Amino acid sequence: MNILVVEDEQKVAEAICSGLEAEGYEVVHAATGEEGFYLALSRDFDMLLLDLMLPERDGLEILRSLREKDRQVPVLILTARDSVKDRVKGLDLGADDYLVKPFAFPELLARIRALLRRGRTDQVLRLKQGDLEMDLLTRRVSREEEEIHLTDREFELLEYLLRNAGHTVSREMLARDIWEEPDRLTPIDNVIDVHIARLRKKVDRPFEQPMIHTVRGVGYVLKEPAA
Amino acid sequence: MSRRPVSIRVFLTLWFAGAVAGVLFVFALGTYSLVRLNLDHRLDERLADQAEGLVNIIRDNRRSSSIRRDIDDVEESEILPLFQVRQDGEEFFTSRDWRHVGLDEALGDVSVDSSWVWTSAEGRRFRVHTLTDIHNRTHNTYAVTVAEDVEAAMGTLRSLEAFMVGGFLVGLLLALAGGYFLAGRVLRPVDEMATAAEAITARSLSDRLPVRNPDDEFGRLAIVFNQVLERLEGSFEQLRRFNTDVSHALRTPLTALRSTGEVRLQEGGDVEQLRETIGSMLEEADRLRVLVSNLLALARAESGDMAQQTEELDLSALGTEVTESLAVLAEEKDQSLSVEAEGHVTAEADRDGIRHALINLVDNAIRHTPEGTRIRVRIFRSEQGDAVIEVEDDGPGIPRADQERIFERFHRVETEQHHPAGAGLGLAITRWLVSMNGGRVEMESVPGEGSTFRILLG
16 A cells, blocks of 8 residues: 655654554655645555645645546545635545544544545454454454443444554544544543443453553554463 | 824814805895995985975076076085976076086986986996976976986995905904814814824723813713723733733643653653653643644634534433433542433524533533532523523532633632643633523532533523
8 A cells, every 4th residue: 555645844744654654554755745746646646645735736736636637546635724614625626534633643544544445345243353252233242252241332432442453543533433522622531531441341350461552642552462 | 193183174164164254245245235225215315305405496486587596506505416407398407517427318208207327328327316396486397307426325335345345354364263273172182182092002001091071072082982992901901811821821731741751861761661751742742732722713713713503402402412421420420410401492503512512511510529419400491581501510619709700711710629631711612602602601609509500592
């Protein structure tokens, strides 16, 4: 998978590029709009990360030109402008997703995974990580063959962690995807923490090795216990 | 630099002078006509008298010769310069001046008593009066014609005209000068206010305009202006405090971020320690993010640039949903969190906004009341018809000193317990969200007994 990152802010670009490389993506970086546009046209990428405020050629302009030339590469916009107007404009011009700075890196990774996965509908009926299993049809959860009873919210939470197993999920992602908070400002971080704590009590406490880990300052990750 | 209100002053002066000129003109015209009429009348009377006098002289004499002699005397006395007497249609006596002027041409039908005006070839105008009489002795018919130069008789009128033109001009000049002076006097307070207002800048907003007489128009203007200044000063003060608060609020997490990083860099450490430090720094970064997003949201709310989707909102359901969502927090603190709805209460409002506002209030109640307390959420319709969501707790209450300012940005109530979360923006945001939906937030609090926050939607 190769990704073109068009971003003029050097520090942000470096962080994104090395983060993506660590995840196993091949990354090409363009520091100006002109360069980004040239690269996007001349080479094939699986995905474009596009900053909006760029020197030489505006991000929205690049997007428009690309779509006019019928390039269907998925485009994820990264921007500090988060008014509804900007968002709608970006999506109207054919962006596939929109992420407002400052964003959490796990969130970026999750969006990229989602965009790259798009089109391939993998209907999963069972999620499994180590000895933790979840049946999405019967809504049964078990660890080491032992059934665990979860509330609806806890079930959704665990499903989300399992689907993103091995990847960190931020509180913002949980707030948006599980609690369906439209606004990142509503103070429900505490609520999330309490639910995670309760989930741990049921999923981790009775067993030897914990699977749900806190990544301080970022969020949570569910990992198979190291053998 | 003082700018004079020249145009208004000139405008007033011209209006004033114009009015005075109009009055003077009408008055002069009236006087002139009256005097003229009067003079005309007197001239007529005089001529009639003179003609009659001549006729009487003729009557008093028995013979034509003595008549001629007496008339000759009349001419010599120079009382009557212009006259002619005709006997039976023939010229009988003509004064020298008459002949000199050539008044014969003025004569028309002298057999009838009449009076008319004749204009000579040189343009002189004469009033002419004829009286006829039949002598009771001689039975001759005498026609006496007297005339007088109108211009000479109207001499008074000429000097009146001169006086009036002069008086008019002098009056106009006086009116102009007086008007200019008066207008300047009247406008002086405006000028002073302008000068004073110009001296007022953002730095000296505490200055006020002088109010000379609070009851006149300018006094009222100055008072209103001062009230505007008062409000401006208030908002400037707020803004200044806000800026200080923002810098302070930003500086705290920034300092933590920086010193944590610096200390770790200096001390070094193993991977686990580095992870801890980076995590701690990320937490501070997140605090900064929340703070900046909140400030941005408030700025948008204030400039009205916020997406609103108004719908028929079921407040009872919303209250239940929010309470259930936050119930876990109350459980952790062993608090009882209950919700009761009196009937089906709805309001036209933006769902996300009101939900956010309510979450803020309930979250505040849970955070600021100790363990084991009771928090009640009630949804009802007030007697005034407002849809009300009420969040009531029996916590420590809010100190009286803080009650006034609790909805201001960055205002935090100092308590013994330290609540690390929150920058003091929650209630400000709550109030904005509700007011954007045309509602208001009320607060009642008795220290030691508890607080009640109410969202009222019209």
